[in-house]
Amino acid sequence: MAKTIPISLDVMGGDHGAEVVIPGAEIALVRHPDIRFLLYGNENVVRPLLDKYPRVRDASVFHHCEVSIAMDTKPSQALRQGRWKSSMWKSIEAVKTGDAAVSVSAGNTGALMAMSKFCLRTMANIERPAIAAIWPTLRGESVVLDVGATIGADAQQLIDFAILGGAMARALFGIQKPTVGLLNIGVEEVKGLEEVRTAGRLLRETPLRSLQYSGFVEGNDLGAGTVDVVVTEGFAGNIALKTAEGTAKQIGSYLRSSMNRTFMSKLGYLFAKGAFDLLREKMDPRKVNGGVFLGLNGIVIKSHGGTDAEGFASAIDLAYDMVKNELTHKIAQDLVHYHRGRFAEAAPTSEGDL
Numbered sequence: 288m289a290k291t292i293p294i295s296l297d298v299m300g301g302d303h304g305a306e307v308v309i310p311g312a313e314i315a316l317v318r319h320p321d322i323r324f325l326l327y328g329n330e331n332v333v334r335p336l337l338d339k340y341p342r343v344r345d346a347s348v349f350h351h352c353e354v355s356i357a358m359d360t361k362p363s364q365a366l367r368q369g370r371w372k373s374s375m376w377k378s379i380e381a382v383k384t385g386d387a388a389v390s391v392s393a394g395n396t397g398a399l400m401a402m403s404k405f406c407l408r409t410m411a412n413i414e415r416p417a418i419a420a421i422w423p424t425l426r427g428e429s430v431v432l433d434v435g436a437t438i439g440a441d442a443q444q445l446i447d448f449a450i451l452g453g454a455m456a457r458a459l460f461g462i463q464k465p466t467v468g469l470l471n472i473g474v475e476e477v478k479g480l481e482e483v484r485t486a487g488r489l490l491r492e493t494p495l496r497s498l499q500y501s502g503f504v505e506g507n508d509l510g511a512g513t514v515d516v517v518v519t520e521g522f523a524g525n526i527a528l529k530t531a532e533g534t535a536k537q538i539g540s541y542l543r544s545s546m547n548r549t550f551m552s553k554l555g556y557l558f559a560k561g562a563f564d565l566l567r568e569k570m571d572p573r574k575v576n577g578g579v580f581l582g583l584n585g586i587v588i589k590s591h592g593g594t595d596a597e598g599f600a601s602a603i604d605l606a607y608d609m610v611k612n613e614l615t616h617k618i619a620q621d622l623v624h625y626h627r628g629r630f631a632e633a634a635p636t637s638e639g640d641l
Contacts, residue, residue, distance in 0.1 A: 295387035298328030299355035300394025311599030382585035393590035409421035416582035441522035442485035452516035453498035458612035465515035468504035487585025577602035
């Protein structure tokens with residue numbers, strides 16, 4: 288029998304909870320029959336839905352949880368109320384114990400990150416975790432991080448993010464040595480914050496087998512796909528992410544308004560419907576739904592809170608790919624290689640250095 292991929296789901300997370308999670312799990316199972324789910328949620332809510340989706344029921348082990356974390360709960364409050372017993376915590380804890388290979392939740396981002404850090408802890412030599420997003424570009428897709436885990440970052444943390452993002456690009460895109468750029472206000476070496484300039488200098492000077500540093504990139508490079516991985520701190524990254532999502536919705540609204548303005552525009556839409564459908568599919572955030580928490584001793588995927596079943600299935604797809612392509616192992620390898628190189632450079636090489 289083929290090896291299965293165990294995935295834990297916070298069934299109560301998100302704006303719509305089980306009404307989206309269970310149908311999304313059904314869609315994901317059709318795509319990946321080797322998935323097995325560990326479901327955490329309220330029995331009164333989840334059991335009736337499992338009766339409607341027998342495929343999910345038969346491929347799952349259900350665990351009742353009395354507590355669920357609301358979308359507006361503060362992280363500190365979530366830890367006090369939900370540690371050890373909420374559906375969100377139990378889903379993450381399954382990764383810690385090894386019962387699940389990855390956890391997926393559409394719940395409160397701040398609470399999910401707080402619980403993930405507390406339960407899984409950060410990997411050796413990683414001070415802060417990051418949230419990585421998959422970004423649609425003119426070249427295909429790229430990885431952007433951090434998009435909101437922490438505010439601010441020093442030079443070493445930016446280098447850590449580069450290593451984490453490079454490992455994710457290798458796992459997701461199959462690129463042996465992905466290109467990495469630091470998001471800045473210009474490409475010139477004299478521009479930007481001191482932390483960014485220092486990180487750039489260190490990345491240029493440090494030989495890294497797992498990535499190729501390409502220098503500074505600007506905001507317009509995000510959509511152009513200039514590099515495979517764009518590194519920034521969480522404040523700027525989250526603004527960039529929300530700006531891109533808002534711009535996509537704005538363009539969609541403009542198109543709908545224009546197509547309904549006159550009879551001729553409606554007629555033109557009928558002839559161009561295939562092209563518009565292709566554009567909608569490319570810009571639909573549900574097609575690439577899921578942020579990856581990187582730098583922890585385990586994988587956690589954050590789905591958009593307001594997603595639908597197809598969107599949640601996309602987050603499960605991402606979780607499946609991260610496990611199949613051994614993301615955690617690749618990150619550990621890259622970190623060991625980087626820090627061995629640092630220690631070797633720092634070590635004395637002759638009696639005169641002692």
